[in-house]
Amino acid sequence: MTLETHLRTAGRPLLVPYVTGGITADWTDYLVACQEAGADAIEVGLPFSDPMLDGVTIQQASDRALARGVTPESILDDLSRTTLRVPIIVMTYANLVLRHGIARLAAAGVSGLIVPDLPLDESAVLEAEAAAAGVDLVLLVAPSTPGDRLREICERSRGFVYAISVMGTTGERETLAASAATLAARVKAVTDRPVLLGFGISTPEQAAEAGRAGDGAVVGAALMRRVLDGATPADLGRAVAELRAALDLGVSPGTPHAEVSGHRG
Numbered sequence: 001m002t003l004e005t006h007l008r009t010a011g012r013p014l015l016v017p018y019v020t021g022g023i024t025a026d027w028t029d030y031l032v033a034c035q036e037a038g039a040d041a042i043e044v045g046l047p048f049s050d051p052m053l054d055g056v057t058i059q060q061a062s063d064r065a066l067a068r069g070v071t072p073e074s075i076l077d078d079l080s081r082t083t084l085r086v087p088i089i090v091m092t093y094a095n096l097v098l099r100h101g102i103a104r105l106a107a108a109g110v111s112g113l114i115v116p117d118l119p120l121d122e123s124a125v126l127e128a129e130a131a132a133a134g135v136d137l138v139l140l141v142a143p144s145t146p147g148d149r150l151r152e153i154c155e156r157s158r159g160f161v162y163a164i165s166v167m168g169t170t171g172e173r174e175t176l177a178a179s180a181a182t183l184a185a186r187v188k189a190v191t192d193r194p195v196l197l198g199f200g201i202s203t204p205e206q207a208a209e210a211g212r213a214g215d216g217a218v219v220g221a222a223l224m225r226r227v228l229d230g231a232t233p234a235d236l237g238r239a240v241a242e243l244r245a246a247l248d249l250g251v252s253p254g255t256p257h258a259e260v261s262g263h264r265g
C-alpha cells in the first residue's frame with residue numbers, strides 16, 4: 001500500500017511523529033513505541049550537519065546522532081531490520097538524497113520522502129525517480145507560498161501535502177500560529193490530498209487544532225526534546241498516546257465540555 005493510500009484510508013485525524021534516526025543505540029524502539037501509541041506514519045530524519053530549517057531541538061537531536069557515528073547507511077540498515085506496520089517517511093536534505101539515491105530508500109522499506117530544501121523547479125527528476133521506486137515524494141507549502149505555486153505543489157505532491165504552519169524553523173511554540181489554519185484552508189481548497197500541519201505543534205491541544213484545521217499533525221521537537229532529556233520508548237509512547245487521544249477527540253482530553261461543541265467528528 002502506498003503512503004497516500006495508507007493515510008487516505010486511516011479514517012481518523014492523522015498523527016505523524018518525527019524521530020531523528022540514530023538518536024540512541026536502540027532508536028528503532030522509539031518507532032515501535034510511536035506505532036503502538038497510534039501513529040499513522042512516522043517521519044525519520046537522517047541527521048545532517050547543516051540543517052538550515054531546523055530549530056535548536058532537532059539540531060541537538062541530529063548532533064547527538066552524528067556524535068554516535070551514525071550514517072544514512074547505518075540508519076537505513078536499522079530500518080531494514082525493523083518490522084513496522086506504519087509507513088516510514090524519510091526526511092533528508094537534498095545533498096544527502098542526491099548522494100545516496102532513492103532506490104536505496106525503497107530497499108529499506110521506506111514509503112515516503114521529504115526533502116525540504118529541494119526547490120520545486122529542480123524537483124522533477126527526483127519526482128520521477130521516486131515514482132519509479134514506489135516512494136511518495138512529499139512536497140511542502142508555507143504561509144508565504146503564492147496561490148499558483150501552492151496549487152502546483154498540491155498537484156505534484158504525493159502521499160500528503162506538508163503544510164508548514166509558520167514561517168521559521170522547526171521547534172516548539174506556545175500556540176498554534178494563526179497562519180496554520182489559513183494555510184490549511186488554502187490547501188484544502190485546491191486538493192483532496194491529505195494535508196498535515198507541521199512546525200510548532202507541541203501539545204495535545206495544538207495537535208487537535210491541527211486536526212480540525214487540516215487532516216492532522218506532524219510533531220517533532222516536542223518529542224525529540226523528551227528523548228534528549230532521557231525519555232524511554234515507553235515514555236515517548238505515552239506522549240504520543242496523548243496526542244493521539246486529543247486528535248481523535250478533536251480537542252484535548254482536559255478541555256471542558258462546553259468548548260467541545262462544534263468540533264469535527
Ligand SMILES: O=P(O)(O)OC[C@@H](O)[C@@H](O)c1c[nH]c2ccccc12
Binds near residue numbers: 202
Ligand atoms: O519539530 P516540529 O516543530 O514539531 O516540526 C516537525 C518537524 O520537526 C519535522 O517534520 C522536521 C524535522 N526537520 C525538518 C526539516 C524540514 C521540514 C520538516 C522537518
